[in-house]
Amino acid sequence: MKLLRLEFYKCRxxxxxxxxxxxxxxxxxxxxxxxxxQSEEEMRQGWLLMLxxxxxxxxxxxxxxxxxxxxxxxxxxxKGCTLKLLETAxxxxxxxxxxxxxxxxxxxxxxxxxxxxxxGIGKTLGFPGAVPLEQLIWFSVFSWAxxxxxxxxxxxxxxxxxxxxxxxxCGIFGSFTGLMSLLMPTQLQRFxxxxxxxLLSLVGMDWDEATHVTSFYWLDPPITDFTLLALWxxxxxxxxxxxxxxxxx
Amino acid sequence: xxxxxxxxxxxxxxxxxxxNHLDLCVPEGCIYGxxxxxxxxxxxxLKMILGLVRPTQGSIEVLGQPMEHANRLAVLRQVGSLIxxxxxxxxxxxxxxxxxVQTLRGVPEKxxxxxxxxxxxxxxxxxxxAHYSLGMKQRLGLAAALLGFPKLLILDEPTNxxxxxxxxxxxxxxxxxxxxxxxxxxVSSHLLSEIxxxxxxVGIIRExxxxxxxxxxxxxxxxxxxxxxxxxxxxxxxxxxTQQQVECCVEGDCLLLPPLCDTxxxxxxxxxxxxxLGIFRLEERKKSLEDIFLELTGKAASL
Numbered sequence: 001m002k003l004l005r006l007e008f009y010k011c012r013x014x015x016x017x018x019x020x021x022x023x024x025x026x027x028x029x030x031x032x033x034x035x036x037x038q039s040e041e042e043m044r045q046g047w048l049l050m051l052x053x054x055x056x057x058x059x060x061x062x063x064x065x066x067x068x069x070x071x072x073x074x075x076x077x078x079k080g081c082t083l084k085l086l087e088t089a090x091x092x093x094x095x096x097x098x099x100x101x102x103x104x105x106x107x108x109x110x111x112x113x114x115x116x117x118x119x120g121i122g123k124t125l126g127f128p129g130a131v132p133l134e135q136l137i138w139f140s141v142f143s144w145a146x147x148x149x150x151x152x153x154x155x156x157x158x159x160x161x162x163x164x165x166x167x168x169x170c171g172i173f174g175s176f177t178g179l180m181s182l183l184m185p186t187q188l189q190r191f192x193x194x195x196x197x198x199l200l201s202l203v204g205m206d207w208d209e210a211t212h213v214t215s216f217y218w219l220d221p222p223i224t225d226f227t228l229l230a231l232w233x234x235x236x237x238x239x240x241x242x243x244x245x246x247x248x249x
Numbered sequence: 250x251x252x253x254x255x256x257x258x259x260x261x262x263x264x265x266x267x268x269n270h271l272d273l274c275v276p277e278g279c280i281y282g283x284x285x286x287x288x289x290x291x292x293x294x295l296k297m298i299l300g301l302v303r304p305t306q307g308s309i310e311v312l313g314q315p316m317e318h319a320n321r322l323a324v325l326r327q328v329g330s331l332i333x334x335x336x337x338x339x340x341x342x343x344x345x346x347x348x349x350v351q352t353l354r355g356v357p358e359k360x361x362x363x364x365x366x367x368x369x370x371x372x373x374x375x376x377x378x379a380h381y382s383l384g385m386k387q388r389l390g391l392a393a394a395l396l397g398f399p400k401l402l403i404l405d406e407p408t409n410x411x412x413x414x415x416x417x418x419x420x421x422x423x424x425x426x427x428x429x430x431x432x433x434x435x436v437s438s439h440l441l442s443e444i445x446x447x448x449x450x451v452g453i454i455r456e457x458x459x460x461x462x463x464x465x466x467x468x469x470x471x472x473x474x475x476x477x478x479x480x481x482x483x484x485x486x487x488x489x490x491t492q493q494q495v496e497c498c499v500e501g502d503c504l505l506l507p508p509l510c511d512t513x514x515x516x517x518x519x520x521x522x523x524x525x526l527g528i529f530r531l532e533e534r535k536k537s538l539e540d541i542f543l544e545l546t547g548k549a550a551s552l
Contacts, residue, residue: 006349013340076338080378084301085336085393088325089353248302 003098046127048216052203059178059197067171074158156240258307282448335390339379384415481527
């Protein structure tokens with residue numbers, strides 16, 4: 001707990017809030033552009049349209065976001081050669097865990113705020129029907145879980161390499177792959193960590209070629225893919241933690 | 250009691266033994282100068298003592314307790330350290346940096362201001378460390394090491410990169426620690442003159458091996474005194490002195506004589522003058538600490 005508190009203290013003036021605000025602004029702007037192109041018919045499926053588009057937006061934006069957040073947290077240790085000081089007062093495993101919890105909580109805060117904003121937007125724009133609270137909660141939890149899995153990968157890289165370009169290039173690659181993965185078949189998607197935003201989407205889409213009308217429909221939470229996601233997370237956790245703990249400073 | 254004791258401490262990287270069966274012994278309450286050329290294995294040894302690097306072989310005792318994985322952090326609560334360059338968060342102020350160490354070590358908050366005063370950074374505490382000079386960063390590093398007022402302080406090349414005034418200031422700070430706070434200080438350096446002005450115990454390491462360990466006085470005792478004589482004709486002078494059974498040998502443009510008492514030295518001068526030899530110079534020479542250090546580290550290595 002003490003180490004986790006220190007992680008937040010250390011990230012003062014690291015503009016983490018600004019990063020989160022930029023992510024939200026980018027997503028909301030994108031969605032505004034999408035909305036402006038929708039027909040009245042499609043707007044009647046407002047909530048579904050929203051969750052479908054935000055799953056796509058997550059696949060593009062969140063891989064890079066996790067890379068930036070992990071880098072903001074880990075870079076300071078390399079820059080100031082602080083690990084040789086910290087490791088005289090805490091074990092490397094404790095330090096790794098504190099950084100991971102910091103990332104998990106920051107992402108949770110970001111996605112919780114985003115969830116609240118989604119409800120606000122839906123209500124303001126007068127999307128028909130009741131607020132699909134259950135789906136919104138699941139959607140936020142899945143976005144968080146996928147982001148955490150990617151955060152584990154990014155934290156491993158950011159702690160391993162002092163040069164943060166390695167981790168950031170991985171994040172950019174992830175964002176690109178996340179977008180491309182939406183066009184892949186499901187079986188292949190499962191082998192690509194960045195594709196889980198799409199795999200865990202709660203909304204499906206049909207596009208009628210004849211009428212050019214898009215219809216959205218709810219999907220059940222995909223338990224199999226969620227389990228696979230947990231396995232990916234475990235893999236990145238074990239590798240990242242082992243490399244960090246074994247590294248001599 | 251010894252503050253640090255190592256037995257057969259070794260560290261192998263790849264196929265090379267970088268620290269080779271080191272038996273260090275740091276008596277309590279002293280300033281122990283750990284000397285050696287760059288790359289001799291000083292930092293690796295100090296990191297092993299702090300548990301930051303795992304030894305390949307050997308044992309370490311710190312403050313009377315064996316240094317093992319299980320009790321490492323408990324032992325280190327009484328140890329302060331500054332290894333290689335100072336550790337700091339550049340985007341935070343000096344005070345905020347120390348607050349992190351204070352929270353980590355669980356020491357009273359008042360210690361922050363106390364150590365800031367000791368290292369004379371109290372009027373710079375609100376400045377971001379990224380804007381500090383190197384000397385100020387080193388002092389902040391020392392403040393972080395002092396924060397818990399530990400029994401043992403390990404400083405690895407604390408004067409690296411400092412200007413002469415900074416070196417002097419750091420040296421003064423280190424020298425007053427044992428008397429003022431009862432600390433044992435281990436300070437490493439590759440500069441003998443620096444250790445000569447601070448330490449009372451010395452350990453010299455060369456290529457991972459401990460080649461000398463004793464008091465500084467003992468190291469000084471190793472310097473050999475002799476007299477250097479320069480005359481108008483050293484060859485004739487040598488022959489005359491040998492006849493008088495005064496041992497001498499030629500070194501450069503001088504004759505080296507054993508230390509002589511004043512009367513014997515006067516006799517030598519008289520003898521040479523009577524034989525019409527001009528005496529240009531007669532001076533006392535002593536092997537400097539640098540010479541001893543080089544002999545122990547450099548010259549021996551080239552053999």
